[in-house]
Amino acid sequence: MAWRDAKASRVRLVLFMASIVLGIAAVVSIQLFRDNLQDNIQQQSKSLMGADYLIDIDETPNERAQAIIDSLNPVATEVNFVSMIAFPKNGGTKLVRVRGLEGAFPIYGKMKTQPELASSTYQDDQGALVDATLMLQYNIEPGDSIKVGELTLPIIGSLNSLPGSSAVMSSVAPPVVIPFGLVPDTELLQFGSRKEYQYYYKADATTDLIQLEKVLEPMLDAEKADLDTHTSTSRRLGRRYENMGKFLNLVAFIALLLGCVGIASSVHIYIREKLKHIAVLKCLGASRRQSFLIYLIQIAGIGIIGGCIGGLIGIGIQESFPYILQEFLPFEVSISITAQPVIMGIVLGFLMAVLFALLSLLNTWYVSPLQALRISDTSNSNKPKVARFAVFGAIVLFLFLFSYWLLEHIPYAIAFVIGMLITFAILAGVATLIMKLIKLWFPKSLGYTTRQSLLNLYRPNNQTLVLIVAIGLGTFLISTLYFTKDILLAKTEVGSGAQSANIIMLDVQPEQGEAISNTIAGNDLEVIDNIPLVTMRIHSVKGMEANEVQQDTTIRMRRWVFNHEFRTTYRDSLIASEEILEGEWVSEVSAGEVVPISISDNVAEDAQVTIGDKIVFNVQGVLMETVVGSIRMVDWGQLQLNFSVVFPKGVLEKAPQFNVLTTNAPNEASSARLQQAVVKDFPNVTIIDLRQVYTIVEDILSKVTWIINFMAFFSILTGIIVLIGSVRTSKYQRIKESVLLRTLGAQNKQILKISALEYLLLGLVGSLVGIVLALISAMLLALFVFNEPFVPSVIPFVVFLPIISLLVLGIGLSNISGVLNSSPLEVLRREV
Template sequence: MAWRDAKASRMRLLLFTASIVLGIAAVVSIQLFRDNLQDNIKNQSKSLMGADYLIDINETPNERAQAIIDSLNPVASEVNFVSMVVFPKNGGTKLARVRAIEGPFPIYGKMVTQPEDAATTYQQKGGALVDATLLLQYDIKTGDSIKVGELTLPVVGSLSSMPGNSAVTSSVAPPVVIPRHLVGETNLLQFGSRKEYQYFYKATSETDFIQLENTLEPMLDAERADLDTHTSTSRRLGRRYENMGKFLNLVAFIALLLGCVGIASSVHIYIREKLTHIAVLKCLGASRQQSFLIYLIQIAGIGILGGVLGGAIGIVIQESFPYILKEFLPFDVDITITVQPLIFGIVLGFLIAVLFALLSLLNTWYVSPLQALRISDTSTQKTPKQAKLIVFALIIVFLFLFSYWLLDNVLYAIAFVVGMLITFAILAGIATLTMKMIKAWFPKTWGYTTRQSLLNLFRPNNQTLVLIVAIGLGTFLISTLYFTKDILLSKTAIGDSSGKANIIIIDVQPEQTEAIEKTIAANQMEIIDNIPLVTMRIHSRNGVEANEAEQDSTLRIRRWVYNHEFRTTYRNHLVASEELLEGEWTPEVNSGDVIPISISENVAESAKVTVGDNIVFNVQGVLMETVVGSIRMVDWGQLQLNFNILFPKGVLENAPQFTVLSTNAPTEASSAQLQRTVVADFPNVTIIDLRQVFTIVDDILSKVSWIINFMAFFSIITGIIVLIGSVRTSKHQRIKESVLLRTLGAKNQQILRITALEYLLLGMVGSLVGILLALVSALLLALFVFREAFVPSIIPFVVFLPAISVLVLGIGLSNIRGVLNSSPLEILRREV
């Protein structure tokens, strides 16, 4: 019976099926991609690192550190740094990451080179492996030469990929691999130069990496070195991309939640139209259980079918994710179809179909056989409140469990469910208040069609409450998603860079500053910034040194605070990217006075310090005592030089330091000319052309925006289906009323006006309330989740509000289309 009835009602069940399919497709595609990403990270963790584990240190290892490194017998070692390279063939210059390697690296994975043997012979030949894209860009071929600092050596091969490189970092600073024994000849590792020493190891089958970390990390921390195993790399990468997955999961859940609302609306229409049929079945002897099971089997079967179709679509969608996200991933993702998300999609389709249809299905249990003989379409028996409360409780438990599974945070899951309940309550309250206000101030002197439209909003059997809640909820979820998208994308917005510094010259030694300034002036450019940099480390805070902080677990100071080499500066003013949060900024101090410094809020949080606390710095072997005078909020999203620690003038002028210069090159040609001139005279300096950075960041942002908009597409389409289903709930009632009006002599034009005004009011009220609630929701997300300033967009008000109102109007008018084209008697017979 369930099969026969479903075949006869397949068009009516289309909305129900579509709501399930889209929600399941969004969830399954995200889950499949997450599983594939985790498996790839786990399987490729050794190849990503190139070894089982490594030790890295950002300075030349001291005697104790070198003893620890040597005792473990490294297989290979590397020193890497960023520098300008020159191609003598055509004078081309480019910022590159120089990786000077000694030994058979990588231990796992491989360097992909052309010719293939270049990866194993470059050290013996004393040549360089250069990024393949960089060679194409400057028309360099194997056999040509490359100049790194003061060292000129032949290009022995092009490098396509190697462990430790990603597409994004290679775009900014392409890799250049040279033999380590030639590093001294470059003369680039001078005072202030950023460099990293790495030592690569191969473990035995008995190696316990957890025990290795517990044993070595305290010893290496004391020498300012770090241990990184392939298992810790796997965990770290997993956490990094898990955050991205959580956001996409949340977006998919919004699509699924909209689908749940669509299920409830669609089944409500369907079951309401079947109540007379059920009454007839009961007259013929069908039991309550039989009539209930007929439609429960239908709904459950469609839920499983929707899960299968949604899973199939999810598979197709997730196949495209690796191509979209390849710029963000340091490895290629191999897609395999796992069974778990597919089974999960089918089970989820079954659960949400039955759970959100259960309230309407309960009506079939309480249908009286007498309803088949009565003219009224209302049941003589109502569903008991206790049964309704049980269903509502099940729905709330489902929402909590599902949101907890996605967010992995009990408080967030509770807040999400409470927020949805509050949203429902507000929408229901607004709908009730609307009815009461219209009834209280009903305009009796207005025209007939206007009065009839307003009467429809508060008379018995009205649809105002159901429609405003459904329309408002759909609009709320879609608008929240749009506002959230704006928050996420604004975090990485670049802004207009015209007229700002687009060339930054770093690692400028004090004796080189004047000459480089003259070179910039000779190229008709002006110095925008001349920033002195002093390197230092934190020796102690409030009298607690690094080793004491390690032993005292109550302090909860982040390890990097003591290990990090801070590059600080001094000036007498704050810049546009800085905002004072606490304390007072001191622009200048006299010799012998207490030294008040300003620190960024992230350092204050990590070091657990506040205004008035003491910090002692180790400045190139000299201890300097300071006090925290102020805490700043720094906008790190701006592409300019920002600092964690800022000194006033009058303190660091005589400290060992180097300089950063910046200027603006009006054209690409002038930028290239300046780079060639500076690098030729001063090979130790590094020049960053921000034009390339802007291009890369813009490309990344466009991909991020595409992904977010792509996932939002699910929610918008599902939301439209929900709105269609919700508005169509009133079809049966409006057809009878319109037929009655036509029988009494109303013209088609009058009926159109009555219907149009009613649905336009419902659409405007529901969508406006939904957008306003979304505004509050997005503000809370910005403050407590993303911790970003929220600037609301006007798009939902000027696009969503009229678009949804017109959509509701169109669906409402389509409900009575048949009434206007047929005779009243024909319609009544068809409806019966």
């Protein structure tokens, strides 16, 4: 009977099947990709680093640090720094990352070059390996020369890939590899130059890297060095994609919830239309159990089939993810289909179908044989409260377990489930309140069609509660998805204006400042900023030095604040990316006065300091006592120079320093001319063309946006199906009423107006409440889950609200189209 009835009702079951397929497809594709990404990070962490572990330090190692480094027998040594290079062949210039290497690097992975032997001969040949894309861009071939600072050397080969370089970083500053011994000849590592020394090691089979990290980390911290193992790299890489993973999990959760609502709505329609059939079956001798099982088997079977189809679609979707994400993953992702998400998809399809259909299926248990003869609708039979509560409890448990499976975080899972229950309760409360308000203040003076529409909202067998909850919930989930998308993408938005700097020149020595300013002016450009930079370290905080903090385990001060080399500046005003949170900004002090500094909120938190606390800095060997005068919130996401520590004027003017100059080049040609002129005369100066950064970030952003929108498509499509199914729920009751009105002489125009106003009101109220709740939900997600600022978009209000309202209106009117185009008797016969 289940099979025969399903074949006869296959058209009606399309919505039910579609809700399951779309929800499962999103869940399976996201889970498969997440599993593949995690597996690849674990498998390739050694190749990404090029070694089992490394020691890095951002200054020339002191005697003690060098002794630790040498005692572990490094296999390879590297110094790397960012600099401008030039190609004498055509005068081209480019910002690159110079990597001076010696020894057998990489230990794991492979340095791919053309010709292939260049990776093993460049050190003996005293030549350079240059990024292959860079060589193509500048029409350079092996055998040509490259100028790195004051050193000109031959290009041995092109570099296709190198451990430790991601596609994004290679696009901003492509790698150039030279022998370690030639680095001093470049004369680029001067005072204030940013550089990093790295020492690569191979561990033997008995080495416990976790234990090694525990032993060496404190010793290296004391010498301002760090230890990185391939296992810590694996963990760090996973965190880099944490927010993307959170968002994709949120999409999966929303897609599944929409699928569940769609199932509940579709089954509600289906079972309601089958109640007369069930009553007839009972008249013919069918038991309660038989009539219940006929539709339970039918729905469970469709759930399993829908789960299988959704799983196959999900596999197909996730196959495309690596190609879309390859530009901002630091390695190639190899795809393998694991069984767990596929099996979970099938199980989810079954559970979704059965659990969210049970409330409607309970109606079949209590159908009386007399209902085959009764005219009135008795579908809302008195079901025992125990059964209803048991079903609700099972649904809540299912949602909790599913959200915990996705998030692997019990508080988040509980919060999501409670949030959904609160949303459901608010929507139900709003629907009930509207019915009571309309009944209490019914506008009796309005026309007949308007009064009839409002009466439909609270008269017996009304659909107000069901439709507002379903429309509101669908709109809430879709809008939450949209708001959350904005949270993630807002941090990546970039742009440049005519008054903002898009060329930044770093490492300008004091004696070079005037000459470089003249070079900028000679290219018809203006110097926008001339920012002094003074390097220093923290000597003590509130009277405590680094060794005291390390020995006292009760102090929560982060150790990095003592190891970090701060690049500070001095000025008399705040900039656009800064906002004072505590204290007062001091613009200038006189000699002999207490020096009030301004620090960023993250430094204040990690150093455990507040207004008035003393901090002593070591400025190139001179100790300087300061007090915290203000704490700033800094927007580090803006593409401009921001500082953790800012001094007032009148303090650091005579300290050893270098400068950063900025200007704005209106086009590519003027930028190229300026770069060539500066690199030619001042090879130590690093030039960053922010237009290149904008292009790269925007390219990545477009890919991320595509993924987000692509996955959101499933949720939105499922939401539309939910709305269609929910509004069609009212078809049965509305057809009988419309036929009765026509029999009494109502015109088609009047019936259309009655239905149109009712559905328009329901659509407006449901979608408006859903969007407002989504706004609150997105704010909480931004604050507690994504840790990002939230600026609400108006799109859901100006696009989703009218579109969903009109969609509800259109579906509602389509429900009565058959009534208007046929005679009342024909319609009644057809419906029966």
